[in-house]
Amino acid sequence: MSSVSHHLLSGAVSGFASSICLQPFDLLKTRMQQEEHNILRARNTTIFGVAREIIHTQGPLGLWRGTNATIIRNVPGVALYFTGLTKIRTLMASSPHFSVAQRKQTNSSSVLPKLSSQGNLIAGALARSTVGFILNPFTILKARYESNLHSYSSLSSAFTSLVRAGPSEMFRGFVPSALRDAPYAGLFVVFYESIKQESARYIPQDSAIASTGLHSFAAASAGAIATMVTHPFDVVKTKMQVRTEKKYHSLLQTVASILRQRGPLGFFDGATLRMTRKVLSSAIGWAVYEGMLIFMRTPQAQD
Numbered sequence: 001m002s003s004v005s006h007h008l009l010s011g012a013v014s015g016f017a018s019s020i021c022l023q024p025f026d027l028l029k030t031r032m033q034q035e036e037h038n039i040l041r042a043r044n045t046t047i048f049g050v051a052r053e054i055i056h057t058q059g060p061l062g063l064w065r066g067t068n069a070t071i072i073r074n075v076p077g078v079a080l081y082f083t084g085l086t087k088i089r090t091l092m093a094s095s096p097h098f099s100v101a102q103r104k105q106t107n108s109s110s111v112l113p114k115l116s117s118q119g120n121l122i123a124g125a126l127a128r129s130t131v132g133f134i135l136n137p138f139t140i141l142k143a144r145y146e147s148n149l150h151s152y153s154s155l156s157s158a159f160t161s162l163v164r165a166g167p168s169e170m171f172r173g174f175v176p177s178a179l180r181d182a183p184y185a186g187l188f189v190v191f192y193e194s195i196k197q198e199s200a201r202y203i204p205q206d207s208a209i210a211s212t213g214l215h216s217f218a219a220a221s222a223g224a225i226a227t228m229v230t231h232p233f234d235v236v237k238t239k240m241q242v243r244t245e246k247k248y249h250s251l252l253q254t255v256a257s258i259l260r261q262r263g264p265l266g267f268f269d270g271a272t273l274r275m276t277r278k279v280l281s282s283a284i285g286w287a288v289y290e291g292m293l294i295f296m297r298t299p300q301a302q303d
Contacts (some may be wrong), residue, residue, distance in 0.1 A: 007083040010292035015078030018281040019070045024063035025277035027054070030146035030269035036261050047273060057219040066145030068155055073138040076133055082289055084187070085127040089113040092123055121186035128185030129178050129180070132276045137162055137170040139177065140241045173240040175251050180233035184226045188202055191222035192286065209289040216283040223282030227275050230258060232267035234274060281286055 031050050054062045090113045092098040098119030115123060134140070141158055144150040152158035162170055196218035203214055239254050247257045258266045 004083060004087075006293055006296050007086050008079045010296070011082035012075050013292060014082065014288040015075040016071065018121060018284045019067065019074045020076070021284065022277050023067045023070055023283050024051075025273050025280075026142075027063055027065055027146045029273040029277065030238055030242065030268040031148065032273065033235050034147050034149060035269070036239075036243070037256070039254035056242055058123035058242075061114060066142060069138070069142040069145040069158075073135055073142045073154065075140075078134050078285060080134070081131045081134045081185075082125055084131060085185075086113065088123045088127055089115055089119070092119045095119075096181045098122075107169040115193075117190045117194070120189040125182035125186035128181040132177050132181045133171075133174060136174045136177065139201045140170070140172060143233055143238055143241045145175075149242055150246075173237045176236040176254075180237060181231045182256050184230040187226040187229060188222045188282070191225050191265075192218050194281075195221050208294070211294065212287045212291050216287040219282035221285035223278040227278040228271070230272050231274060235267050235269055238270075 016224055028047055031054070032047070051063065054065075058065070092115055093100075093113040098115050098118055100114040137159070140162060141155070144158070146151065151286050152161075196214060199214055199218060203210065234252065235258065239248050239258065240251070246253075248254050262269070
């Protein structure tokens with residue numbers, strides 16, 4: 001199997017695992033962010049209130065509403081992101097401006113290219129923004145399926161209606177998505193590599209379990225830091241993609257509406273849910289991704 005196939009397969013499995021396990025966090029976050037009232041209804045003032053209402057009306061499986069749309073968005077999205085990120089990092093590693101001098105790393109099991117912090121920042125931002133643009137229509141479908149403001153009979157009919165609405169609707173919310181994803185991905189890769197490298201000095205990686213644990217810890221820590229920095233743009237993106245009112249048709253109008261209705265704290269609606277989701281998805285995703293790469297390449301190294 002080729003190197004590209006390794007990365008695509010590892011990324012796809014990673015995206016599938018995190019999508020299935022963590023869909024309730026995405027659903028609850030979207031429901032909390034879609035509100036526009038100054039004071040939410042009493043039963044919806046907390047995460048548990050929103051969850052309780054969904055379970056009461058739709059049953060426990062209601063928390064997994066939109067899973068199909070999430071899989072369609074995240075499986076190819078994560079696969080393309082990981083593959084693109086590795087290819088960009090490999091290309092940049094050939095440049096003296098971004099490469100890091102290769103040193104013996106007997107205590108490191110990572111199979112990914114090494115870059116400077118600036119290189120990791122640029123590579124992460126570029127890969128995430130590019131994939132985000134390509135898959136933005138599916139991001140909109142994912143958000144609308146998770147919201148209770150839209151009703152679709154099937155994924156195919158939903159996608160057809162979105163395509164018929166034209167490019168302006170298909171790429172709605174891309175600007176705040178890019179403003180969220182580019183710095184998030186860049187900061188994530190920088191912190192992920194730094195934490196992984198520093199932790200490897202103190203944690204011996206003499207087994208697959210130890211290696212997986214290190215990758216999970218580094219990814220969860222990096223995900224937590226990058227999430228809080230970029231969360232306001234996630235709120236803006238959700239508003240633009242799920243609400244149809246004219247005041248949510250542009251970035252500046254949406255920002256002004258959130259400030260007017262919810263104040264500065266409105267930009268952190270659902271932050272706890274996104275933080276939890278990102279920490280867990282980062283830990284699961286990167287552990288599965290690097291773990292599969294190591295597993296698939298080990299036989300080749302022994303041949």
